[in-house]
Amino acid sequence: MHQALWQSVLGEIELTVSHATFTTWFKNTELIDQNESEIIISVPNIFAKKQFEVKFDDQIRNVLAKNGVNAKEVTYTINTSNKHARLNRETTLSNNTNANNSTVDELLQSNNKPSTTTRLVTSGNLNPRYTFDNFIVGSSNDLAYTASQAVAANPGVKYNPLYLYGGVGLGKTHLMQAIGNEIIKKDPKIRVIYISSETFVSEFLDYIRFKKKGFSEKYRNVDVLIIDDMQFIAGKEKTQEEFFHTFNHLHQNNKQIIISSDKPPKSIPTLTERLRSRFEMGMTIDIQMPDFETRCAILNIKASLSGITLKQDTIEYLATNIKTNIRELEGALNQLLAYAEMRGIEPDISTAEGLLGNIHHSRPQHISSKQIIDRTAKHFQIELSELCGSKRDKHIVVPRQIAMYLLRSELHLSFPKIANELGRKDHTTAIHSIEKIEKAIKLDYIIREQVASIREKLYA
Amino acid sequence: MELTVTQENLNRAISAVGRVASTKTQLPILSNILLRTDGNRLLVAATNLEIATTQYIGAKIAKPGAITIPAKLMSEFISNLPKQSVELKVINDNLHIKCGTYSSIINGFIADDFPELPTINESSSIQYSIKVEDFKQAISQTIITTSNDTTRPVLTGVYWNSFQGQLYLAATDGYRLSERRLVETKSEISAIIPTQTLQEVLRNISDESSEIDILFDDTQVRFRINDAEIISRLIGGNFPNYRQLIPASSETTAVLNKADFIRITKISGLFARESGGSITLTTNKETSVLSIHSIASQLGENTSEASAKITNIGQITLNSRYLSEALSVIDSDEIEFSFSGKIAPCILKSTKPDTEYFHIIMPLKS
Numbered sequence: 001m002h003q004a005l006w007q008s009v010l011g012e013i014e015l016t017v018s019h020a021t022f023t024t025w026f027k028n029t030e031l032i033d034q035n036e037s038e039i040i041i042s043v044p045n046i047f048a049k050k051q052f053e054v055k056f057d058d059q060i061r062n063v064l065a066k067n068g069v070n071a072k073e074v075t076y077t078i079n080t081s082n083k084h085a086r087l088n089r090e091t092t093l094s095n096n097t098n099a100n101n102s103t104v105d106e107l108l109q110s111n112n113k114p115s116t117t118t119r120l121v122t123s124g125n126l127n128p129r130y131t132f133d134n135f136i137v138g139s140s141n142d143l144a145y146t147a148s149q150a151v152a153a154n155p156g157v158k159y160n161p162l163y164l165y166g167g168v169g170l171g172k173t174h175l176m177q178a179i180g181n182e183i184i185k186k187d188p189k190i191r192v193i194y195i196s197s198e199t200f201v202s203e204f205l206d207y208i209r210f211k212k213k214g215f216s217e218k219y220r221n222v223d224v225l226i227i228d229d230m231q232f233i234a235g236k237e238k239t240q241e242e243f244f245h246t247f248n249h250l251h252q253n254n255k256q257i258i259i260s261s262d263k264p265p266k267s268i269p270t271l272t273e274r275l276r277s278r279f280e281m282g283m284t285i286d287i288q289m290p291d292f293e294t295r296c297a298i299l300n301i302k303a304s305l306s307g308i309t310l311k312q313d314t315i316e317y318l319a320t321n322i323k324t325n326i327r328e329l330e331g332a333l334n335q336l337l338a339y340a341e342m343r344g345i346e347p348d349i350s351t352a353e354g355l356l357g358n359i360h361h362s363r364p365q366h367i368s369s370k371q372i373i374d375r376t377a378k379h380f381q382i383e384l385s386e387l388c389g390s391k392r393d394k395h396i397v398v399p400r401q402i403a404m405y406l407l408r409s410e411l412h413l414s415f416p417k418i419a420n421e422l423g424r425k426d427h428t429t430a431i432h433s434i435e436k437i438e439k440a441i442k443l444d445y446i447i448r449e450q451v452a453s454i455r456e457k458l459y460a
Numbered sequence: 461m462e463l464t465v466t467q468e469n470l471n472r473a474i475s476a477v478g479r480v481a482s483t484k485t486q487l488p489i490l491s492n493i494l495l496r497t498d499g500n501r502l503l504v505a506a507t508n509l510e511i512a513t514t515q516y517i518g519a520k521i522a523k524p525g526a527i528t529i530p531a532k533l534m535s536e537f538i539s540n541l542p543k544q545s546v547e548l549k550v551i552n553d554n555l556h557i558k559c560g561t562y563s564s565i566i567n568g569f570i571a572d573d574f575p576e577l578p579t580i581n582e583s584s585s586i587q588y589s590i591k592v593e594d595f596k597q598a599i600s601q602t603i604i605t606t607s608n609d610t611t612r613p614v615l616t617g618v619y620w621n622s623f624q625g626q627l628y629l630a631a632t633d634g635y636r637l638s639e640r641r642l643v644e645t646k647s648e649i650s651a652i653i654p655t656q657t658l659q660e661v662l663r664n665i666s667d668e669s670s671e672i673d674i675l676f677d678d679t680q681v682r683f684r685i686n687d688a689e690i691i692s693r694l695i696g697g698n699f700p701n702y703r704q705l706i707p708a709s710s711e712t713t714a715v716l717n718k719a720d721f722i723r724i725t726k727i728s729g730l731f732a733r734e735s736g737g738s739i740t741l742t743t744n745k746e747t748s749v750l751s752i753h754s755i756a757s758q759l760g761e762n763t764s765e766a767s768a769k770i771t772n773i774g775q776i777t778l779n780s781r782y783l784s785e786a787l788s789v790i791d792s793d794e795i796e797f798s799f800s801g802k803i804a805p806c807i808l809k810s811t812k813p814d815t816e817y818f819h820i821i822m823p824l825k826s
Contacts, residue, residue, distance in 0.1 A: 024487045024509070045693045046680040047509045050576040078679045210484055214610050221611070 006031035006041075009063045016059070025051055030079070039064065039071040042079040052076045125194045126184070130177035136301060138294025141171060144285045148175045152182035155190070155224050155256035159283035161247075164260045166287030167456070169327030172260040175287075176226050179258060183224055193219065194226040197233040197243075204239050216242070220249045223256065230261040230279075235270040244275055251278070264449075286445055289452065295319035295329060302333055314349045324459060367458055369407055369421050376403040379454050388423040402451060404430050405437035410458070461495070461525025461550040465502055465517055467541050467559060473504040473515035474535045476664055476688060480513045481506035481531035487575075489528060493535075494574045495548070495555075496526035505577055506531060511657050512577050513664070514689040526571035529555050533566060578680060578691050585677040586647045588627065592669045592685075598629050598640045599658050601789040601817055606655045607633035617652040619699040620676075630702055636782050637702055637805075638789075641816040651676055652699055657692035664688045705820065707807055710798035712774035714743050714750045715811055716766050718795050721750075722787050724764035728752040729780035731762040737779040738824050741797075743770045750797075754780070774799060776806055777824045783808075786819040799823075 006029075014022050025048055033040040041060075043049050052060070053076055061074060132152070137145045150158050162179075164172045180192045195203075200219075207215040219225060225246070233240055250257055264286065265271060265279040290298065296319045303310045318336070322329045339355050340347035377387045380399040387400055400422060407418045408430075415427040415434075424430065440447040474493065483491045485508065494505045502519040505512060527550045537557070538546070547558040555566045599618070607615035612634075619630045627645040631638055661683045665672070673684040676694075683690045728739045731754040739754040750768040755761040776799045787795065792810030799806035802823060809818040 020486045020488065024485075045509070046578040046691070047507065047512070047575055047693070049679075050578040054576040213608070217609055218611065221609075 002031045038073040140288035152179045156254040161257035161282040163284040169325030192224040196228040226258045401433035404433040462523035465519040469517040477506040478531045478535040482508040492528035497524040511692045516687040527568040529568045602631040605638040606631045614697040637820040652695040711800040712772040713798040714768040716768035720766035728754040731756045
């Protein structure tokens with residue numbers, strides 16, 4: 001009620017004064033009390049108080065009157081316990097120029113233990129919704145999951161830095177936030193910061209532009225630093241340098257660093273060498289597209305979270321048709337549930353077909369065997385004639401096998417047909433090749449990545 | 461507005477307030493200074509919305525009025541004028557300045573847009589009058605241990621607090637702590653003054669100042685030195701309860717000459733640059749020697765000794781910079797240095813009985 005009134009007052013005043021004036025004086029003001037004779041407005045400092053009393057008082061009274069509030073007295077008080085400051089005070093410790101210097105804080109804390117139990121929990125930008133409990137583990141992400149749990153159990157000890165990479169919507173952010181949440185749950189005093197590298201870059205630019213100080217302290221005073229979407233730092237040299245120093249500082253002091261990106265460090269072209277080698281010195285794990293069973297499990301859990309149990313065939317239909325990422329999978333599920341609810345019908349397979357068929361089902365039909373072969377040849381930069389030829393050099397054999405694998409996995413062609421497409425007579429060659437790649441995908445991340453990237457381009 | 465002032469007075473006032481006028485601000489008028497007639501004086505003021513400084517200078521006023529003008533240009537222009545009388549005249553929001561053979565017009569802003577300067581109600585606030593020497597010493601002794609970490613605002617200032625009828629100043633950056641007893645007080649007070657404000661006050665102290673008047677209310681503080689006034693916000697929040705950190709007793713105490721102590725600290729500090737300033741102090745009771753040892757793995761190592769009165773053997777590792785800064789502000793020829801083992805804080809003070817200042821440093825974990 002107070003807030004709404006003050007909002008409309010501010011809205012009106014904003015139109016009449018300059019932008020700079022408005023942000024300087026009216027930001028952080030609040031209407032804190034209102035009764036018949038008096039209105040109390042809180043302002044951030046003594047300068048604002050004086051300014052309001054002398055310069056803005058008439059204007060505020062006028063606008064209040066327009067909003068139907070006629071107050072005899074308008075009082076301005078200074079908001080001494082600034083919320084923002086208080087939170088910061090609790091969440092960060094002092095500037096650490098000497099990592100191994102004991103601090104007065106530690107002593108204070110050990111001296112008055114009983115009173116520190118009411119400390120505020122650090123937020124660190126974490127979303128409490130992301131936890132390990134609601135992360136669905138399958139063969140495609142179990143390594144990442146286990147490593148993340150190990151990091152959460154002993155931050156800074158094992159796997160530092162932890163570098164997670166994979167395509168969009170595969171759960172990198174979820175895992176990273178789960179680590180942060182888990183650490184805070186165990187020990188609220190640990191300082192965790194979660195930011196995207198984009199925020200890091202823009203904050204850094206701000207600090208440079210306004211010649212502010214304290215940028216390095218902000219990130220060097222944490223116990224766990226989580227940076228999402230690291231690839232955005234690529235090409236920004238000055239920021240990379242700043243990050244490099246932050247990284248070193250944290251790493252030397254055994255503080256945990258967790259990084260995510262869409263590519264492994266090697267494949268980010270404009271990442272400086274020294275950052276790349278540092279990213280690789282901890283644990284680098286990729287998160288793959290979940291397999292069919294995992295996709296089904298995800299759909300089951302998400303549906304039950306909305307209080308709906310889907311039939312197995314509907315789940316399987318969705319899981320079969322949406323392979324690229326989990327976000328899309330969730331989107332399709334939500335779409336289906338919403339549509340069914342709106343129409344008052346069962347969210348069954350026929351509804352799903354009707355709804356999603358035109359979007360997803362048609363996709364594989366756009367892809368021809370020729371496209372797959374072309375793409376593969378292009379990806380490995382070899383001639384089409386070589387790929388379909390008879391040469392058996394290693395740099396041609398592997399792409400040929402991958403092409404066969406893709407023909408099988410994407411188009412479900414028969415083995416003789418696959419062999420024929422690539423100029424082979426014997427279908428056992430195709431069987432052998434496909435088996436080989438299936439095995440290699442599980443063991444060799446290079447192959448896995450190549451397959452994923454060709455597949456991505458096919459559907460792009 | 462139309463008036464005449466001397467160049468010396470105007471220059472002193474403008475250069476004093478000009479430092480506060482900030483260029484890094486959203487509100488352009490804050491990079492201006494305010495000139496306003498006040499009875500038969502000229503008020504010169506600037507503010508950055510954390511601090512406001514005001515200087516009053518005597519002037520021959522022909523016509524009252526006010527104007528604001530860009531601080532940087534004005535102060536550079538005035539400081540280059542000859543030491544003669546300066547005529548200031550406002551015509552259409554522009555300031556016409558004439559001094560000897562120089563004349564210029566500076567485009568101004570109307571004074572109405574300038575933020576109102578905060579005022580303090582003298583009757584309802586706590587007041588102190590402090591000798592300038594004491595004030596200067598107390599501030600320089602405590603300001604070195606304030607923090608510049610803006611994420612913990614309460615540590616970025618000096619904490620003025622009353623305790624058992626005395627006014628104390630205290631500051632800590634988390635690694636060291638200093639406390640200075642200043643004057644007797646009958647009022648209860650607890651206020652944190654920003655470091656920048658105190659630095660600004662120190663700059664405004666001139667040779668002819670003898671007393672400084674300080675006025676506190678709940679949210680602001682005002683300093684008055686001669687014709688200058690500085691009003692600043694106070695930092696909100698609670699200062700840590702630092703008194704519980706003061707060691708009640710110590711296992712080891714060394715008493716030694718301050719000059720000796722400073723010299724051996726400085727020398728051993730040369731070999732501690734690689735290790736983040738880490739130096740190890742050892743007391744030897746039998747030989748009555750305090751020795752400092754530091755190692756630079758690439759360059760070599762150093763052991764420096766000074767003779768001292770020692771009560772017990774002991775060892776502690778400290779940051780050499782913190783130690784030499786502490787020694788440089790203790791006003792005494794002899795220093796009492798006490799500690800208890802390697803992890804408890806050490807305390808440095810003068811050997812004078814009932815000394816008003818002490819300095820605590822947390823040891824480095826070695």
